[in-house]
Amino acid sequence: MTTALHSPAAAGSVLAGTAPAGTVLADTAPADAAPGPDAASPAPVTMAAALNRALAESLAADERVVVFGEDVATLGGVFRVTDGLAARFGPARVFDTPLAESGIVGTAIGMAMNGLVPVVEMQFDAFAYPAFEQVTSHLAKLRNRTRGRVSLPVVVRVPFGGGIGGVEHHSDSSEAYYAHTPGLRVVSPGTPADAYRLLRQSIECPDPVIFLEPKRRYWGKETVALTTDGPPIEQALIRRPGTNVTLIAYGGMVSTAVEAAEAAAGEGWDVEVVDLRSLSPLDEATLTESVRRTGRAVVVHEAQGFAGYGAEIAARLTEQCFYHLEAPVLRVTGLDIPYPPPYLEHFHLPSVDRILDAIASLEWE
Amino acid sequence: MTLLADTFPSASRQTAQPGDPGLAATPLRLIDADGHPGADPGRLELPPAPVLRELHRRMVLGRSFDVQATALAKQGRLAVYPSSRGQDACQVGAVLALRDQDWLFPTYRDSVAILTRGVDAPEALALLRGDWHCGYDPYQYRVAPHCTPLATSALHAVGFAHAATLKGEDLVALAMLGDGATSEGDTHEALNFAAVWKAPVVFLVQNNGYAISVPLAKQTAAPSLAAKGIGYGMPALLIDGNDAAAVYAAVRAGVERAASGAGPLLIEAVTYRAEPHTNADDDTRYRDRAEVAAWRARDPIARLAAYLSARGLLDEAGSAGLAEEAQRLAASVRERLSHDVSVDPGELFDHVYARPTAALRRQRAALLAEVADTEPGEDAR
C-alpha cells in the first residue's frame, strides 16, 4: 500500500488495489432515467471529470462564479478536479490563493456579499479545519443574522473520507461537524452523475453548501450522460429497490452499500439502498417511507460512530417509524478512534462483510 | 493628499529615534493634545475647516449617543454595551473619510462609527439590545454587521474589496480591528491576502492598549502594530488616534491610494478606551485609576474644540447649539429604546435558509402552538 501524501496517482493505485472502485453503480433511480442531450452515446466518466465539467459549465453559464483555493489554477488541484479551468477562464475567474483556509473561506464570504458566487476548494478534509470559524460563525449565519438581507451562495468543496492509503490528516470524515450547523447545506455525491448534478445545483443554490467529495470514488467510472435533470439538491434517492431492509448511505459508502445489497440477495435478503445525497437538510420523507415499508434499517458511514451522523438518522427513524420497525436501527460505522494509518485503515472502514453481519442480526424470524 | 506608496515608510521613519530600526516611531499627529498644530504631521494633510468642524460635530453627537447607550445598558435596556468613549476620533474620523460607495466593516466596539455612517440609532443598537443580531440593512448603508468573532470580518472586507476589483467597481473597504485582534490568525491572513491581491482595503487598528484586561505588552513583541505591515509588503502609518484630523487624513489617504489601484494600507491609531471593556467589566482589576484619568484628560473632542475655538471656527453659540443637538439625539435614543421589545418567535426559522426546510417549518408550527397555549401573563420563556 502506498503512503504518498497527496499524490492522485497514489490515490488511484491504492483505490485500484483495495477499494471497490470499479463497482461504481449505474445511476439507476427512476428520476434519473430522463435521457440527457448526449444520452445516445455516453462515454465512461470519472467522478473527478464529472466535477470538472460541472465547474466548467457553471463558470461558462454564470459570470459571477469564481473558483479559487490552494493549487487550483496552474496545477488543476491536487486531485485535478479544477484541471484546465484557469487556462480556459483566466485568472480573474480561477485563481490560486495564499495558503490559508480561513482566508479562503473568509474572503469567499466577502466576495459573496459583493455579488459573486465563489466555489472554493479545501485541499483535504482535515485541512479545512482552519476555516471552521469562518464556516460556522459567518458562512452559516450571515443570512439569519441579517434577516435574509445578505445571501451567501458559496460552495466549499471538501475532498473527504478515507480508503486511499493516505497518511494522517488526509482521510477524515468531517460531515457531522458541518451537518450540526444550521444554515449550512451539506451534500455528498456517490456517483459521477450525481457529482455533476449536485455540484451544479450547489452552485445555483442561494444557501452556502459544504460539498463533500468522496476521495476514494474520484477515479471510479460510470457510463452515463451528465445532466442537471433529475432529483433536486435535497432529495434522497433509492439506488436499489428492496423489500426486507433499508440500507442508508451517502458519499463513498453508496457503492459499498449497493455491493452489500447485491451480496445479501444471494443470502435471501432483499435490500433497499437509500443514497441520502443531502445530509442537511435531510429528506426524511424518502427515508421514512422506505423504512416503514421494509421495517428494518442499517445506516452506514465511514465516520466514527459516536455522535456521528448515523446517530441522527437512527434517532429520527426511531421517533418516526418505531411501530413499523421489526428490529433496532443499527449503525455500521468507523471505529471510535482517530483515523488509522494506511496499513490499518481497512480495520476501521465499513466493509461489505460488516454490513452483511449487521443485516444478519436484524431479528429475522 | 499626495501620499504615495513609497512615502509611507519614510513618513513613519522620520521621527524614529537614533538606533531605532525604523520600525517604531512617534505617532503622527496634525493637532496636539493641547489643540496646537501637531509636531509630527509626517505627510498627513490637514483637512479643510468644514471637515474639521464636521469631525467635531459628529464626535459630540457620537459621544452623546455613547453615553446614553452606556446608561441604557446599566438600566438593563441593552443586553450589553461596549463603549468607544475615548476612541471618538477613530470612530468618527475614519467613517467621515469614506466615500459614499465605500464599505465599513465594524467590530462590536464600533457603534458610534455605524451611527456616523448614517445608520438609525435603534437599528445600530439592535444587536446590543438583543432584538436581532443585526438591525440594519448592510446594503442600505454599506455597513457590514457588527462583528464579534475577533478579526474575522477583516477577511470579509478583503473579499468584498477584491470582488469589487474583479468586477471593475470603484470601492474601498475599511476593516476595523482592535489591538488584541491583531494577534488572531485571521488578521494575518487578511493582511496577507489583501497585500498579495492589492485589494482596495484600509485596515484601521484602534490600539486602545487593552484586549479586555490584557495589555498590549502581553499581546505582541513587535515595536508597533504598524510595524507589522513590513512583513506583508504593505505600507503602514502609526498615528495619534485621539487626533480626529490625523485619523481622517490617514484613512482618506488610504482610501485614495486603494482606489487608485495601489493596494491596501495598514493604520495603527494609538488611543485609549475611557470606559471598561463593556458595562459588565470591572476595569479596576487591571487598570490603574491614574492611568485612566490621564487618558481621559487627553479627550479627543476637547482637543479639536480647542483648535477650532482658537481659530474662530467654533464659538460659544455654536457650542451651545451643538450641545442642544446632542441632547436631542440622546433623548430620542432614550425614548426609542425604552419601549419593551416586541419579538416574533416565528421569525427564528425564517432566515436560516433561503426557504425554510420541512423540519424547520414543523418546529416553527410547534413553537407557535406552544406560545399560543401559554397563559396570558405567564412567561413563555
Ligand SMILES: Cc1ncc(C[n+]2csc(CCOP(=O)(O)OP(=O)(O)O)c2C)c(N)n1
Ligand atoms: C475569536 C474571539 N475570541 C475571543 C473573543 C472574546 N473577546 C471579545 S472582545 C475581546 C478583546 C478584544 O480586544 P481588542 O481587539 O483590543 O479590541 P477592544 O475590545 O479593545 O476594542 C475578547 C477577548 C471574541 N470576541 N472572539
Ligand SMILES: [Mg+2]
Ligand atoms: Mg483593544
